[in-house]
Amino acid sequence: MPLDQAPIQGYDPRTGEPAGEPVPATPAKQVNRTVLAAQTAFAAWRAFDRAAALEAIAAALDEHADELVALADRETALGVPRLTGEVARTTGQLRLFAGVLRDGLYQGTLIEHADGPRPDLRRVNRPLGPVAVFAASNFPFAFSVAGGDTASALAAGCPVIVKAHEAHPRTSLRTAELVKAALAEVGAPEGVFDLVFGFEAGVRLVQHPGITGVGFTGSTRGGLALAKLCAERPDPIPFYGELGSVNPVFVLPGALAERGAEIATGYAGSLTMGSGQFCTNPGIMFVPEDAGLLDAIADAVSGTVGAPMLAERIHSGLVAGLEELAAIPGVRLVAEGKPGEGPWAPTPAVYAVSAEDFRANAERLREEHFGPVGLIVTYVPGTGTEPSHLLRQGSVGEGHLTSTIHLDADNAADVAAARELLPELERIAGRIVFNGWPTGVAVTHAQHHGGPFPATTAPAHTSVGAAAIRRWFVPVVYQDAPAELLPAVLRDESAFQSG
Amino acid sequence: MPLDQAPIQGYDPRTGEPAGEPVPATPAKQVNRTVLAAQTAFAAWRAFDRAAALEAIAAALDEHADELVALADRETALGVPRLTGEVARTTGQLRLFAGVLRDGLYQGTLIEHADGPRPDLRRVNRPLGPVAVFAASNFPFAFSVAGGDTASALAAGCPVIVKAHEAHPRTSLRTAELVKAALAEVGAPEGVFDLVFGFEAGVRLVQHPGITGVGFTGSTRGGLALAKLCAERPDPIPFYGELGSVNPVFVLPGALAERGAEIATGYAGSLTMGSGQFCTNPGIMFVPEDAGLLDAIADAVSGTVGAPMLAERIHSGLVAGLEELAAIPGVRLVAEGKPGEGPWAPTPAVYAVSAEDFRANAERLREEHFGPVGLIVTYVPGTGTEPSHLLRQGSVGEGHLTSTIHLDADNAADVAAARELLPELERIAGRIVFNGWPTGVAVTHAQHHGGPFPATTAPAHTSVGAAAIRRWFVPVVYQDAPAELLPAVLRDESAFQSG
Numbered sequence: 002m003p004l005d006q007a008p009i010q011g012y013d014p015r016t017g018e019p020a021g022e023p024v025p026a027t028p029a030k031q032v033n034r035t036v037l038a039a040q041t042a043f044a045a046w047r048a049f050d051r052a053a054a055l056e057a058i059a060a061a062l063d064e065h066a067d068e069l070v071a072l073a074d075r076e077t078a079l080g081v082p083r084l085t086g087e088v089a090r091t092t093g094q095l096r097l098f099a100g101v102l103r104d105g106l107y108q109g110t111l112i113e114h115a116d117g118p119r120p121d122l123r124r125v126n127r128p129l130g131p132v133a134v135f136a137a138s139n140f141p142f143a144f145s146v147a148g149g150d151t152a153s154a155l156a157a158g159c160p161v162i163v164k165a166h167e168a169h170p171r172t173s174l175r176t177a178e179l180v181k182a183a184l185a186e187v188g189a190p191e192g193v194f195d196l197v198f199g200f201e202a203g204v205r206l207v208q209h210p211g212i213t214g215v216g217f218t219g220s221t222r223g224g225l226a227l228a229k230l231c232a233e234r235p236d237p238i239p240f241y242g243e244l245g246s247v248n249p250v251f252v253l254p255g256a257l258a259e260r261g262a263e264i265a266t267g268y269a270g271s272l273t274m275g276s277g278q279f280c281t282n283p284g285i286m287f288v289p290e291d292a293g294l295l296d297a298i299a300d301a302v303s304g305t306v307g308a309p310m311l312a313e314r315i316h317s318g319l320v321a322g323l324e325e326l327a328a329i330p331g332v333r334l335v336a337e338g339k340p341g342e343g344p345w346a347p348t349p350a351v352y353a354v355s356a357e358d359f360r361a362n363a364e365r366l367r368e369e370h371f372g373p374v375g376l377i378v379t380y381v382p383g384t385g386t387e388p389s390h391l392l393r394q395g396s397v398g399e400g401h402l403t404s405t406i407h408l409d410a411d412n413a414a415d416v417a418a419a420r421e422l423l424p425e426l427e428r429i430a431g432r433i434v435f436n437g438w439p440t441g442v443a444v445t446h447a448q449h450h451g452g453p454f455p456a457t458t459a460p461a462h463t464s465v466g467a468a469a470i471r472r473w474f475v476p477v478v479y480q481d482a483p484a485e486l487l488p489a490v491l492r493d494e495s496a497f498q499s500g
Numbered sequence: 501m502p503l504d505q506a507p508i509q510g511y512d513p514r515t516g517e518p519a520g521e522p523v524p525a526t527p528a529k530q531v532n533r534t535v536l537a538a539q540t541a542f543a544a545w546r547a548f549d550r551a552a553a554l555e556a557i558a559a560a561l562d563e564h565a566d567e568l569v570a571l572a573d574r575e576t577a578l579g580v581p582r583l584t585g586e587v588a589r590t591t592g593q594l595r596l597f598a599g600v601l602r603d604g605l606y607q608g609t610l611i612e613h614a615d616g617p618r619p620d621l622r623r624v625n626r627p628l629g630p631v632a633v634f635a636a637s638n639f640p641f642a643f644s645v646a647g648g649d650t651a652s653a654l655a656a657g658c659p660v661i662v663k664a665h666e667a668h669p670r671t672s673l674r675t676a677e678l679v680k681a682a683l684a685e686v687g688a689p690e691g692v693f694d695l696v697f698g699f700e701a702g703v704r705l706v707q708h709p710g711i712t713g714v715g716f717t718g719s720t721r722g723g724l725a726l727a728k729l730c731a732e733r734p735d736p737i738p739f740y741g742e743l744g745s746v747n748p749v750f751v752l753p754g755a756l757a758e759r760g761a762e763i764a765t766g767y768a769g770s771l772t773m774g775s776g777q778f779c780t781n782p783g784i785m786f787v788p789e790d791a792g793l794l795d796a797i798a799d800a801v802s803g804t805v806g807a808p809m810l811a812e813r814i815h816s817g818l819v820a821g822l823e824e825l826a827a828i829p830g831v832r833l834v835a836e837g838k839p840g841e842g843p844w845a846p847t848p849a850v851y852a853v854s855a856e857d858f859r860a861n862a863e864r865l866r867e868e869h870f871g872p873v874g875l876i877v878t879y880v881p882g883t884g885t886e887p888s889h890l891l892r893q894g895s896v897g898e899g900h901l902t903s904t905i906h907l908d909a910d911n912a913a914d915v916a917a918a919r920e921l922l923p924e925l926e927r928i929a930g931r932i933v934f935n936g937w938p939t940g941v942a943v944t945h946a947q948h949h950g951g952p953f954p955a956t957t958a959p960a961h962t963s964v965g966a967a968a969i970r971r972w973f974v975p976v977v978y979q980d981a982p983a984e985l986l987p988a989v990l991r992d993e994s995a996f997q998s999g
Contacts, residue, residue, distance in 0.1 A: 044923055047923075111945060111946040112946065113944055113945060113946040119942050119944060120936065120942060122942060122944060122946040122947055123946065124946045124947075124948050127926050130927065228731070228736075229731075232727070232728075232731050236898060236899065236952065236953045236954075237727075237953050237957065238953075239958070239959070239960070399735060400735065408982075410982040410984075416982075416984065416985065419985055420985065423985065424543055424546075427626050427976045428629065430976075431974070431975065431976055431977065432976070432977045432978075432979055433976065433977070433978050433979065433981070434979045434980065435978070435979060435980045435981045435982065435985070436980060437619065437979065437980055443618050443619060443621060445612055445618060445621060446610060446612060447610040447611065447612040447621040447622065447623045447977060448621055448623075448977060449623050449975040449976065449977040451974070451975070453735065453974075454735045454736050454737075455735075458736065459738070460738070460974045461738070461970070461973060461974045461975070463975070468975075471960070474960060475930070475950070475952075475959045475960045476930065476948040476950070476960070476962070476967075477926045477929075477930055477931070477932065477948065478930065478931045478932070478946060478947060478948040479931075479932050479934070480931060480932065480933045480934060480936065481933065481934045481935060481936055482932065482934045483907075483909040483915070483934065485909075485915065486915065486918055486919065486922065486934070
């Protein structure tokens, strides 16, 4: 059996030992059947009460939260409190999209009555069709089987086939069982949701003529490979990838003077939370040169403990990356935390480099290190190495999910500096955080979780929040249609008209 | 000098002789300077009164309409009435986007105040940055230098560099002069708009690190090549291509009985208008087998005259394609029009094939023939060759800008058949026309001019109408920003709040 079709074995990150029975990789024929079933279900799913179905899924997951959390904790070691919160976030997302469907906003209806030579035109969004969703390693619920991509695509009217992440197969399998049972319970069409396992199954999905779009959360390398497969199809399809981001943080002098200690502890917390396995982890922080701040950061970081990472591969990737980082000229270790327990627990670490040295090796220094590891870039105000200079020179890179400014809003110099930074920050990141930390992404209507490549491959779109549903729609316009042939929302008497 | 950098020589399609002086290809260094100037202009253009600037451009083009039409008629032979209308459409588009800016709708602002643990989040669209626009051959104004792509991108706040189409260099050059003068007159930042010539210049634009997005209207082959260049950049950028479409038309039995003669003449008019050089040309029409209808179509088509095509290459491509079409088993000539004058004028022609034969060679038969040439597919109701069957079997292809139904709205069988067709038509085309013809695309707020690949490469987007501006935006969300650092439209007192 080729390696790519080997059973998917989960592991306990606390011990590195197998956790639970392996799950078989999905054979090619079964992937095909799954897509065919999704295609067959498409028409009925478009017409279904999808809000009720999403709520039924949410209720089922909530009801089995303890069981799911226990499964996931064994496979991810993310801990019961975090995982309990993540299940709640996941069911909250499902309910958010139920609300989105009920308020009708994202249908994008626009009705223009005929006017002189202009025909009657009525536009509405329609779902793409069956889509593939690639689950992430670092959120076994919220960006996984029943996570945001699945919830938004199901809401849009697209049948969904999830490719499970190999880091948590049993959690994935059980979640899928619950989703399927909940859908069956409310009478949803069979085949509207399914789960496949294994690398080959994922490739087959992306290349299958019946798949009309792909959502992906993961590494830049993996994402680019799938994006290429999508682009090289005889009929290229949209690929919505959320890939890498180092989330630069800029500390301005006034903020340092006002609350340096608070910034140091906040930074250490954000950096090491979840063993640093967040796409919004603050990988690089630019601070005014200040021995006191570095001491405070060293203090805060040395008190942290490395938690087990999700997979051996993630841990070894981090270790290899850090060796390269530490060897770059000018980079010095500021502080380390305590190594965690088990074979895959890293030692949290913070490195520092001067702004001059950063600029000289910016491309290598801004590589993402997925884990509890940060780089601090020290600048001396007035020397041409301030953040605004580095940004304009391109040293900070162009594609991030977030960027963060710490400023003293009562300090005129900070405000002026922030004003100078903002046009640059808008250019490089989809979310600009003020006086906070990038980890923690609110799931709301206004949220935008995206950014220029490599943060995402489609920067106009978000993978978090209500607007995530837009990825799964394309518009269709009816010209001079007889009323009885119009979709209900496009009839004159529709309650949903937005224009 | 390599061929790709040869001067761009326009030709008179009525004679095939050179028209006017050639225009030099833009050297690489000048392309670089152009992009640098666009980058420099970006910040000032975002802050500029862009609605006034668009209106100034529109006024300048209107003022010089006669001169522009004369230039374009010499290079395109599209005729004074059509070209006069096209200038008006072009200036109408510019004014439409001025209105879009004034009503603020497309800024996509959404303000969520802080609520418990949820931060204050305020989302707004920002322009991508400098973009490249590739002008089309078949609309020397409306899809060219100052056409819809340029108008929508300038409106969004993106500096624009147009790559001129080689079929109308003098028209392009003069239009660009007028645009630049109008922008200078209103004090717009220098470099916010420019024009380059030549294949190499176009490639360099798409690969230039300063370019953040590309708009293209043209052939599937050319579009795919540029899409590949965009995808293979170190930082892939969005590519909005409008490529090929054969725009299937479905005539239902009731419509045939009710107004067969009218359908025949309407079809011949839509097919041969502008020498068939429209992306919405009705390339394939499915009709119930009926000798009377074919006779009527033959009558109508034999009265048409082929107008000169835009370029030698387009004419020879059509001739070669027709030889292949006529050689496919079961294809027969129904009627020909009269050959037009000059070396590049084709003979309008209509071919027919049975639905069975169509199904057997569907992939070859649905290739686009850019010109006044149509294929009629005859089906026999009740034999399993009706349009709904062909659509479900995939024979009609998946990517069209439009699809059209002719039905008798008072005929219950027609209405039932249309109901069966609609889900399939929504799947394959972005606009569904009832009892009309696909040529003629209204430029309005509700319009959607797009479709699955190959109709467009980004099917969620339109290149015609107000929503075309969305292609040039990405969202940015401000989290917990001090009020004074928020963009004006995101402050509490803004008039533009949409949520």
